[in-house]
Amino acid sequence: MANGHGGALSPLGLRPCTTVAGTLARMLDVRSALVDAVRSALDALGARVDAVVEPSARPEFGDWSTPAPLAAARVLRRAPLQIAEDLRAQLANAPLELVREWTVTPPGYVNATLQDGVWARQVIAAALQLDPGVAIELPAGYSRAAGKTLVEHTATNPNKAAHIGHLRNACIGDTVGRVLRRTxxxxxxxxxxxxxxxxxxxxxxxxRDLGLKPEEGEPFDQFCSRVYVEVSRRYEATPELQHRRAEVLHGIERGDPDVTSFVRDLTHRVVDAHLATMRRFDIEYDLLTWESDIITLGFWRQAFELLRDSGAIVLAEQGKHAGCWVMPPEGAEQDTDDDETKVLVKSDGVATYTAKDIAYQMWKFGLIGRDFHYRVWDASTPDSPVTTASHEHSDEVPPHFGHAQRVVNVIDARQAYPQQIVQRALRRLGHEREADSSIHLAYEVVALTPAAAGVLGVDVSAGRELYALSGRHGIEVRADDLLDRAVERIRDKARDAQTALLVAAGAVRYYLLRFSLTQIIAFDFDEALRVTGDTGVYLQYAYARASGILRKVPDDGGELVVPDSLQPVERAVLHRVDGYRRALAEAATGLAPSVLTTYAFALASSLSDFYEHTPAIVRETDPVVRRFRRALVAATRATLGDALRTLGMAAPNQI
RNA sequence: GCCCCCGUAGCUCAGUGGAUAGAGCAUCCGCCUUCUAAGCGGUCGGUCGUGGGUUCGAUUCCUACCGGGGGCGCCA
Structure with a gap:
């Protein structure tokens, strides 16, 4: 059984998949099975090199190939081709049901040609067993992080409408959360x-001071965006106005009831707007955490004392940071004037953002020795998140938050330095493990192409390649507006408004997710709103087509028989389906959503290819062929649907 | 000055020690009486920024440069 031999077929002709772990792994992923086999064979030859197995470069070579003999040549001091022959013989000696033939090609590859009737059946069976309620096992070589992973994302300042930069953050964070849960x-x-x-x-x-008022029908978050821009403009004209800002900040810090209740009302309304925006993209949260609660409940006071007592922070007596509590850099623990020294408490006694972030990070790991109060954010919504609170504790919300073993902070790359400070603080407090488990998931910003900047009225005479978004200067594309435009773009061809919204939201998500995190997104309206090619619409369309086929070709319940020789397109589709787990594992362990978008597009492409280049299944008269091809579509649809949902996109049966 | 990211086809991006470097868009030419043409096929397009190095093998690793962006706040 450990070799994949034996085992009775189920009534459907499908091999059972829930027995011993070895069988499970084998059933789930052809590549892993081959890696295992190559590993054993290499061991038998005494070649201590990586058992690399990759798709064959050309169809003539087979389905999968290993270049291991090339690497082994040095270790064994023998010709690669000889080693390849030995490896082939070794592999052929312990036959895998999965493999029809092992061959050798120069300069030293060993190739596997799969037994179509066997591997196709396994791949289809595994795909049809995907169940949203059952976590997907990672293939060998990938490991699941232990304990709870706490993902912080979105964290948009509650003073303006969310724009595409904030949306990129939220899409990344939400997808990382989904990928982790799925695995x-x-x-x-x-x-x-x-x-x-x-x-x-x-x-x-x-x-309050300028008396700006919302216009008739103006959404509150958009009103705040407008105020923010206007105030920034006024500061430039009359810098004295900034004193008013300082007074507000002190009012907040002192807990002045007049200021805090105003701020509370303001921020709660904006947060409601953010939640509504994000919900349109199917983004939700378990918990809203408020910085003010970190202060009010004494988290920062507690963190401060620990940092002070451990010597992690020191009071600067003189120099440019005189009167501030600072954290000096590594190796200069007493130097309060070094360039890398970070101020945590300002000379006026107010804690900086980073200081509060340290306290929050400690809470996330359960290191602060205190907890928030909690209540349901909006009891009128069924799936409302919970929010932290400084006093209104609700007994209906058990305090099961925090106490994570790993923390992933989705924050743009510009904040690498303060994130390092947070990590350093944990380390200085002796929390090595937590410091090591503090991950700053850095992503690059969204910027505007000159064309997009021009559309927004930005002066592009400087001839820059990209222009920065700026909420403060009103240079932005609001998340809601982008979605509205996408809906508009799709509405005509969609069957109804609801479908148009789902597809549009998926399209925007896909656009923001398909880039590597290290890549700045050069935002362009045409590109973001495109509906053809490598887009979310394409993926959803492919899914809907597959659904259409299944609607028109009922399952006859007969035994699945795989043809001895598959068509190249069928083979391509199956290889993609087979690769799902690996892609998901790669995305999960690398915290890299774009791995999954790239995979999903390739899968959808192979399905479209199949769709276009094989006769319509509805008209297939041979029941065996019809059944096989239907199962192939069903397996692909199940896999694509799983990938789409894990990406936070809808999987519509019709568009 | 120090640190980080990017540089691959006209444009936007994948790929990252292995056998001839890919996709989408754009161009041009085709394919709807056929399971949704938001699709498919073809065409055009690359000294993988440059020079050294390591390696049987480098777009991928190291190094030095060049170009672009970001960070180094008593902002966040």
């Missing part, structure tokens, strides 16, 4: 809200 990780998703910062204070100044 059996325990996940908590927090949205951290900075309700004590400068940006909020600016809007308070705009409304």
């Amino acid at each position: 059996g990780h325990q996940v908590e998703v927090d949205n951290y809200i900075d309700d004590t910062g400068v940006q909020v204070a600016d809007v308070v100044v705009g409304i």
Whole structure:
């Protein structure tokens, strides 16, 4: 059984998949099975090299190939081709049911040609058993992180409408959460809200001191965006106005009831708007955490004392940081003036953002010795998140948050330095393990192409390649607006408004997810709203087509028989389906959503290819062929649907 | 100055020690009485920024440069 031999067929003709672990792994992923086999064979030859197995470069070579003999040549001091022959013989000696033939090609590859009737059946069976309620096992070589992973994302300042930069953050964080959950990780998703910062204070100044008012029908978050821009403009004209901002910030810090209740009302309304925006993209949170609660509940006070007592932070007596509590860099623990020294408490006694972030990070790991109060954010919504609170504790919310074993902070790459400070603080407090498990999931920003910047009225005479988004200067594409435009683009061809919205949201998500995190997204309207080619619409369309076939070709319940020789397109589709677990594992362990978008597009492409280049299944008269081809489509649809949902996209049966 | 990211086809991006470097868009030419043409096929297009090095093998690793972006705040 460990070789994949034997085992009775189920009534459907499908091999049972739930027995011993070895069989399970074999059933789930052809490549892993081959890696195992190559590994054993290499061991038998005494070749201590990696058992690399990759898709064959050309169809003539077979399905899978290993270049291991090339690497082994040095270790064994023999000709690669000889080693390849030995490896082939070794592999042929312990036959795998999966493999029809092992061959050798120069300069030293060993290739496997699969037994179509066997591997196709296994791949289809595994795909049809995908169940949203059952975590997907990682293939050999990938390991699941232990314990709970806490993912913080979105964290948009609650003083303006969310724009595409914030949306990129949210899509990445949400997808990482989904990918981790899909692979059996325990996940908590927090949205951290900075309700004590400068940006909020600016809007308070705009409304209270400048008397700015919403226009008729203007959404509140958009009104705040407008105020924010206007206040920033006024600061430039009359810098004295910035004193008002300082007063607001002190009011917040002191807990001045007049200021705090105003801020509370303001930020709660904006957060509601953010949640509504994100919900359109199917993005939700377990917990909203408020920076003000970190102060009010004494988290920062506690963290401060620990940091102070451990010597991690010191009070600068003189120099440019005189009167501040600072964290000096590694190797200069007493130097309060070094360039890399970070101020955590300002000379006026106010903690900086990073200081509060340290306290929050400690809470995430359960290291602060305190907890928030909790209540349901919006009891009128069934799937409302929970929010932290400083006093209104609800007994209906058991405090099961935090206490993570791993923390993933989705924060743009520009904040690498403060994130390092947070990590360093944990380390200085002796929390090595937690410091090592603090992951800054850095992603690059969204910027505007000159064309997009021009559309927004930005002066592009500088001739730059890209132009930065700026909420403060009103240079932005609001998340809601982009989605509205995408819906508009799709509406005509979609069957109804609801479908148009789902497909549009998926398209926008896909666009923001398909780039590597290290890549700046050069935002362009035409590109973002395109509906052909490598887009979310294409993926969903492929899924809908597959669904259409299954609707028209009923399952006859007969035994699945795989033809002895598959068509090249069928083979290509099966290889893609077979690769799902690996792609998912790669995305999960690498915290890399784009791995999954790339995979999903390739899978959808292979399905479209199949669709276009094989006769319509509805008209197939041979029941055996019809059944096989239907199962192939069903397996592909199941896999694509799983991938789409894991990406946070809808899998519509019709568009 | 120090640190980080990017540089691959006209444009936007995948790929990353292995056998002839891929996709989408754009161009041009085709394919709807056929399971949804938001599709498919073809065409055009590359000294993988440059020079050294390591290796049987480098777009991938090292190194030095060049170009672009970002960070190094008592902002976040």
